[in-house]
Amino acid sequence: MSELSKFFNQMSTDSPHHTIDVPYLARLARLEVTPEEIEIFGPQIGRILDHVEQMNKLDITGIEPTAHAITVFDVIREDAVTESLPKKTILENAPHNANGLFVVPKVLD
Amino acid sequence: MSAFTPYQSIAATRRLLRSKEISPVELLEGLEQHIAAIDPQIGSYVGRDFETAKKEAATADLSRPLGGIPIGIKDAISVAGQPLQSASKILEGYTAPYDATAVARLRAAGAIPFGRMNMDEFAMGSSTENSAYFPTRNPWALDRIPGGSSGGSAAAVASGTALATLGSDTGGSIRQPASLCGCVGLKPTYGRVSRYGLIAFASSLDQIGPLTSTVEDSGLLLNAMAGKDAHDSTSLELPDEDFTAEIGRDLKGLRIGIPKEYFVDGMEPGVRSSVDAAIKQLVSLGAEPVEISLPHTEYAVAVYYIIATAEASANLARFDGVRYGKRSPEAKDLLSLYEKTRAEGFGREVKRRIILGTYVLSSGYYDAYYLRAQKVRTLIRRDFDQAFTKVDAIVSPTSPETAFRFGEKTDDPLKMYLADIFTIATNLAGICGLSLPCGFSNRDGEELPVGLQLLGRPFGESRLLRIGHAYEQATKWHKQRPPVLG
Numbered sequence: 001m002s003e004l005s006k007f008f009n010q011m012s013t014d015s016p017h018h019t020i021d022v023p024y025l026a027r028l029a030r031l032e033v034t035p036e037e038i039e040i041f042g043p044q045i046g047r048i049l050d051h052v053e054q055m056n057k058l059d060i061t062g063i064e065p066t067a068h069a070i071t072v073f074d075v076i077r078e079d080a081v082t083e084s085l086p087k088k089t090i091l092e093n094a095p096h097n098a099n100g101l102f103v104v105p106k107v108l109d
Numbered sequence: 110m111s112a113f114t115p116y117q118s119i120a121a122t123r124r125l126l127r128s129k130e131i132s133p134v135e136l137l138e139g140l141e142q143h144i145a146a147i148d149p150q151i152g153s154y155v156g157r158d159f160e161t162a163k164k165e166a167a168t169a170d171l172s173r174p175l176g177g178i179p180i181g182i183k184d185a186i187s188v189a190g191q192p193l194q195s196a197s198k199i200l201e202g203y204t205a206p207y208d209a210t211a212v213a214r215l216r217a218a219g220a221i222p223f224g225r226m227n228m229d230e231f232a233m234g235s236s237t238e239n240s241a242y243f244p245t246r247n248p249w250a251l252d253r254i255p256g257g258s259s260g261g262s263a264a265a266v267a268s269g270t271a272l273a274t275l276g277s278d279t280g281g282s283i284r285q286p287a288s289l290c291g292c293v294g295l296k297p298t299y300g301r302v303s304r305y306g307l308i309a310f311a312s313s314l315d316q317i318g319p320l321t322s323t324v325e326d327s328g329l330l331l332n333a334m335a336g337k338d339a340h341d342s343t344s345l346e347l348p349d350e351d352f353t354a355e356i357g358r359d360l361k362g363l364r365i366g367i368p369k370e371y372f373v374d375g376m377e378p379g380v381r382s383s384v385d386a387a388i389k390q391l392v393s394l395g396a397e398p399v400e401i402s403l404p405h406t407e408y409a410v411a412v413y414y415i416i417a418t419a420e421a422s423a424n425l426a427r428f429d430g431v432r433y434g435k436r437s438p439e440a441k442d443l444l445s446l447y448e449k450t451r452a453e454g455f456g457r458e459v460k461r462r463i464i465l466g467t468y469v470l471s472s473g474y475y476d477a478y479y480l481r482a483q484k485v486r487t488l489i490r491r492d493f494d495q496a497f498t499k500v501d502a503i504v505s506p507t508s509p510e511t512a513f514r515f516g517e518k519t520d521d522p523l524k525m526y527l528a529d530i531f532t533i534a535t536n537l538a539g540i541c542g543l544s545l546p547c548g549f550s551n552r553d554g555e556e557l558p559v560g561l562q563l564l565g566r567p568f569g570e571s572r573l574l575r576i577g578h579a580y581e582q583a584t585k586w587h588k589q590r591p592p593v594l595g
Contacts, residue, residue, distance in 0.1 A: 025464045029467045030429070030448050030451060031455070031464070032448040032449055032451070037460065041464055044521075044522055045464060048522065048523050052414065052415060054408065054411055055411050056481075058405075058408065060485065064487055066486040067313060068299070068343065069540075070300045070539045077339055085207065093433040093434070095435060104446065106442070107442075
């Protein structure tokens with residue numbers, strides 16, 4: 001098999017080796033998931049993680065991580081007061097606002 | 110007085126405007142009519158405001174570099190006073206309160222942002238099928254996808270309903286749709302164009318860039334947009350540059366690298382033959398071919414889908430139903446407000462990536478996934494550093510295949526991700542990339558555009574445009590028009 005077709009055939013329909021706890025992760029991400037989504041996402045993400053596994057073939061001893069490809073250090077700006085957007089403009093985009101504030105459901109009993 | 114002509118380049122339109130053969134308002138009127146005639150078949154636009162645009166056109170300063178030129182803007186890039194949704198339900202009802210810096214600079218150059226282009230939700234996708242609005246069709250074959258995520262931006266240029274558009278490219282989202290639709294797409298070097306006002310997907314990879322009908326036009330737009338911006342600390346202070354300055358020079362003495370990892374068997378035969386022919390053409394124009402190796406290419410998809418989803422899961426945390434967009438009416442307390450708003454507002458691909466990103470960042474997995482991916486990213490970046498000591502540019506296909514049919518990959522996200530194999534390493538390395546038309550491939554009886562990808566060293570856009578322009582002028586591909594549009 002050619003290298004590229006080997007590459008594409010990494011997505012098998014077999015059960016993935018990786019299993020993940022979708023409801024737990026969804027809770028961490030503050031995302032409600034349906035039973036159907038749990039059923040779909042589990043194996044799909046498992047297969048993606050199976051593919052990702054190939055990174056383990058590489059020896060990365062002593063390699064520095066890259067957070068940004070084009071490195072910039074210590075970006076500073078003048079500490080000057082500038083105008084910000086009007087409060088009204090910002091609040092107009094909020095789903096619920098009153099008295100110049102964002103409104104959310106009661107947090108404390 | 111002349112009328113609006115679809116597919117006229119910015120450079121040509123500018124001449125007509127300046128010689129008063131057409132007025133900016135007439136140009137907009139003609140464009141409006143063409144969009145009304147063509148776009149219902151394609152679905153490139155999710156919104157347009159010709160009323161405001163015509164007011165701006167009436168007072169356009171034609172002495173400016175882009176005076177009176179209308180530009181379509183991807184729905185992820187803020188245009189003050191216009192709706193902005195990133196093709197997501199979660200931002201329904203949101204109006205951008207300010208211009209993205211790229212848009213503000215286009216305006217300063219005289220351009221008129223008048224329409225918003227369809228895309229995959231939050232730029233997550235390679236087919237524009239993940240849009241919450243509607244799918245966009247490929248102008249060359251209406252049963253096929255236009256690529257993505259900047260699918261609307263590419264399809265509009267390819268169907269003559271926009272002179273030029275802006276897109277954003279996180280893993281190929283400008284270049285891949287440009288390739289599949291048969292237009293030009295430029296991903297600038299990371300840090301070249303400010304990301305301020307672009308709805309963030311993966312902040313260390315995202316970059317705004319132009320989609321145009323000619324290589325020269327992409328340079329004209331980059332001229333207007335590039336430069337340091339106090340609002341984006343990753344944008345870089347560099348000497349002023351005219352990115353079209355090298356255009357017109359020949360290719361003698363330039364070395365083009367052919368990465369062996371990008372030319373293995375398995376890609377669509379018509380893509381392979383078109384790109385092989387394009388390399389011969391570049392050589393006949395004076396470029397010297399050099400075989401190179403980018404040995405970590407096969408890891409790029411893995412690294413990308415860890416880093417991009419990790420960053421996305423953090424970036425998308427801001428969509429919580431409190432400050433903007435939609436809020437679930439079902440919310441009873443703060444937690445259910447978050448969880449239900451996000452459940453109702455995000456589409457399936459976005460949810461999948463948030464969960465994957467949360468997983469790779471979660472306690473106990475961080476080192477094995479995210480940190481490891483960042484280290485492999487270093488190796489990928491070094492591959493390019495190494496290659497660019499030997500060559501001026503790298504040439505490859507933009508995509509291993511031409512446009513696929515709707516629904517062909519929607520059930521298998523990994524299959525969709527692997528289609529980005531040739532474009533994503535560019536973003537991981539932060540370098541610049543250009544896709545331009547280089548032929549057609551027969552796929553299931555349909556003739557579909559093929560894109561040639563040119564990659565350049567960091568801040569090497571001018572050189573890329575020189576090579577791209579020389580190739581473009583020597584070939585007829587950029588003059589081909591989709592037959593379906595008459």
